Amino acid sequence: MKKILNSLHATVKQIKKGDVEPINIDFFYKHKFTIIWVIAFCFIYISTKYTNLLEKEEILNLKQQMQSARTESVRASAEYKTQVREARVKSLADSMQLKLSTPEQPAFNLKGK
Numbered sequence: 001m002k003k004i005l006n007s008l009h010a011t012v013k014q015i016k017k018g019d020v021e022p023i024n025i026d027f028f029y030k031h032k033f034t035i036i037w038v039i040a041f042c043f044i045y046i047s048t049k050y051t052n053l054l055e056k057e058e059i060l061n062l063k064q065q066m067q068s069a070r071t072e073s074v075r076a077s078a079e080y081k082t083q084v085r086e087a088r089v090k091s092l093a094d095s096m097q098l099k100l101s102t103p104e105q106p107a108f109n110l111k112g113k
Contacts, residue, residue, distance in 0.1 A: 093100040
């Protein structure tokens with residue numbers, strides 16, 4: 001541990017003095033496999049992040065579609081129940097021969113002063 005700290009301390013001193021050699025082509029030849037692995041892992045990380053983002057957007061889209069489908073099913077169910085109720089009342093009124101029918105025009109609201 002002391003060796004690492006001493007080495008790091010020496011490196012920091014060299015940087016402060018300006019004694020650091022510029023990176024040349026030998027550095028890349030010496031560390032080519034490490035550089036390739038680092039770049040590959042960066043690409044993998046970015047592609048994974050992008051894939052996750054797309055999947056999250058798809059999940060949100062599907063949730064919205066599911067909510068719309070639920071709303072539509074509730075509306076259709078209510079409409080169906082209304083029609084069934086109206087048909088039952090009509091058939092009951094016809095079977096009792098009450099001579100009732102639905103009006104052609106809607107009722108008027110008369111407002112008094």
